[in-house]
Amino acid sequence: MEVSNFFRRVAATVQAPFKSFRKRAPLLSFVAGRIVTMVVLLFLLGLALFGLMELAPGDIVDQMMTQQLLSGTQGGRMQGGGASSGTSAGSLGQGNFTQVQMEQLRAEFGLDKPFYIQYFKWLERVLLHGDLGTSLISRAPVSFLLGSRIWNSVLLNLISLVFITLISFLLGVFFASKAGTRTDTAATFFALFFHAFPGILLLILLQLFASVTGLFPVTAYPNFPFSQAPLQFTFSYAHHVFLPLLASFLGGIGGTMRMIRATMLDQMGMPYILAIRARGISERRVYLHHAFRNTLNPYITGSANLLASLFSGSLVLEIIFAYPGLGRLMYEAVLQEDINLVLANSMFISALVLAGMVISDILLAIVDPRIRYGKE
DSSP: HHEEEEHHHHHHHHHHHHHHHHHHHHHHHHHHHHHHHHHHHHHHHHHHHHHHHSSSOOOOOHHHHHHHHHHHHHHEEEEEOOOOHHHHHHHHHHHHHHHHHHHHHHHHTTTTTTHHHHHHHHHHHHHHHOOOOTTTTOOHHHHHHHHHHHHHHHHHHHHHHHHHHHHHHHHHHHHHHTTHHHHHHOOOOOOOHHHHHHHHHHHHHHHHHHHHHHHEEEEEESSSSSOOHHHHHHHHHHHHHHHHHHHHHHHHHHHHHHHHHHHHHHTTHHHHHHHHHHHHHHHHHIIIIHHHTTTHHHHHHHEEEEEEEHHHHHHHHHHTOOOOOOHHHHHHHHTTTTTHHHHHHHHHHHHHHHHHHHHHHHHHHHHHOOOOOOOO
């Protein structure tokens, strides 16, 4: 009994500073807790990625040697085959040398160690030296490869998020005022249709439309850099990215618009709305100044999930429309089992989504003063 009381007193002593900080700054303590949770999740995610790549059949060294052998075979066929016995002997010697080279490369890349040791070495290199490593395929720094693609993906997804947000709110508020009419029924039908429509099929259909009509490019990125002609690049980028943005918009607006419409209708039935109307306030002000503000809460809460779905959906978009973003880079890295590139790419996208969740919690507390984190 005395030992149990001792541990309770120790636990209470340790928790006392945290409880005091939580009472003095509830929002700040909540954000700090979410950041700690984010760091723990990123750590577990990286460990799981290393484990999954370890379970995958073969490794990057096998792929490199296979490509080398295939290129050698193709070169031999181009030269012609007159001495078959000599070729067989050369192939045998090449195979023996390849096995030794594979072992040396695995030792050089650290692939001969267990996956958890590889992961902790990667963490040590990143945290202590800020080095994300080198791509095992291209031998280029991972930070350079990510830096060359990161802004393309962020720009594409931010444009999608802005358009989905603005138009969803406009349509959601408008159709909430038309609840029960034929216009509202038609809008609900189309919202459900595009929300349930397979995104990959929509992307393929849009690319076929671009290929058949020639009105839009089949790729989503201009073939010249921004520094060459900034103004021309801006218009060309808008032209190239229109169809991918349309697909992203149609896939994301359905659920968001229906959520805002449902929240608006729920708010319009609240007693405070009836009291405001009884005071003679105009219907427009009731919608925009009172009911509309309370529709922000569920959207801000789900905005991080929307951002995550946009980034996950952009993987297929970037592959189909040949857009040079993180999704396409991730796809190529997974196929080639380039663990350094896969891990850095996954960590960045996960950190961005988790940071979006923390920002959404902060915005929710700012928009709704009734929320007080940490109050018991």
